[in-house]
Amino acid sequence: MKPFTAADTAAAIVSLLILTGAAWIAIYGPETPIPVHFNAAGQADRYGSRYEVAATLAGLALLNVLAAWMTGRQAESVVDPVRRKGLRRGQWLSIGIIGAVAAFIAWASLGPAAASGASHPGVAMAFTAFILLITGAVLGRVTPNPFIGVKTPWAYKSRLAWDRSNRLAGRLMFWLGAVGLIASPFIPQPAGLISLIVGVLIAAAWSVFESWRVWRADPDRQPF
Incomplete structure (x- = not known):
């Protein structure tokens, strides 16, 4: 059985935070349409429901767990310590990127742009x-x-x-x-x-x- 590493713990925490945010948005988010996509000028060009934003975040949480688990499993299966270390870097990088993207999506849809329609x-x-x-x-x-x-x-x-x-x-x-x-x-x-x-x-x-x-x-x- 693959040992539970610091990166695995970080992936679980980040995914739990994303899922918590998704649940909060689904229950307490605005009932009116909120911006879910912006054009290059920062203007909202598509609106959706709070459930769409929540589902997107939940998908990112699942992707985060899957990517971290598969990369971590691959790291444990290799004998070369240099390659194992490189795979761990990739695991940490995927956790950071997905967590940052989830935070940005939540901010873009529920932050100032939710009221003004522009970011x-x-x-x-x-x-x-x-x-x-x-x-x-x-x-x-x-x-x-x-x-x-x-x-x-x-x-x-x-x-x-x-x-x-x-x-x-x-x-x-x-x-x-x-x-x-x-x-x-x-x-x-x-x-x-x-x-x-x-x-x-x-x-x-x-x-x-x-x-x-x-x-x-x-x-x-x-x-x-």
């Missing part, structure tokens, strides 16, 4: 940049897993391709996040948020290409 797009840019910054700081040290990282077929067939493509993605995301976080209070919106998203897409495409390039040159690669 300052700079907030969305700052949140996205913060997630990129944290993800980038850890991503390059995460070992192969099914949830976090540049998960291309070539990266799974070559450990060198996994390491290099994820290190590249980590560096790109870190600096995108750092610049975006600093610029979010000043840059005109929604141009700033759109630019950040375009930067992420370019970083993703570059990292995918890097995984193929390294796999192709790796003499120890596994064939398809």
Whole structure:
């Protein structure tokens, strides 16, 4: 039986907090329609019920438990301590990202935007940049897993391709996040948020290409 680790405890606590918030929203949330989606300018373009928000949060709680459990189980099954440590980093990273996304969804739907129908797009840019910054700081040290990282077929067939493509993605995301976080209070919106998203897409495409390039040159690669 897999031992219960600190990361498992953190996943359980975060999921319990998310579920508690979902239950509170379902019971005590506004009975009137609340914003559930915003466009790039920060204007609410779709409204839903409190039950929709609660169901979304409950789904995130379930995803958090599933991702943490599967990654933790994979970590315990490997003999290599370096790879096990990398999987644990991925486990902690998934917990942090899902918890942050759940908190942001609750804030966006029930915070100031619930009354005004608009959310300052700079907030969305700052949140996205913060997630990129944290993800980038850890991503390059995460070992192969099914949830976090540049998960291309070539990266799974070559450990060198996994390491290099994820290190590249980590560096790109870190600096995108750092610049975006600093610029979010000043840059005109929604141009700033759109630019950040375009930067992420370019970083993703570059990292995918890097995984193929390294796999192709790796003499120890596994064939398809």
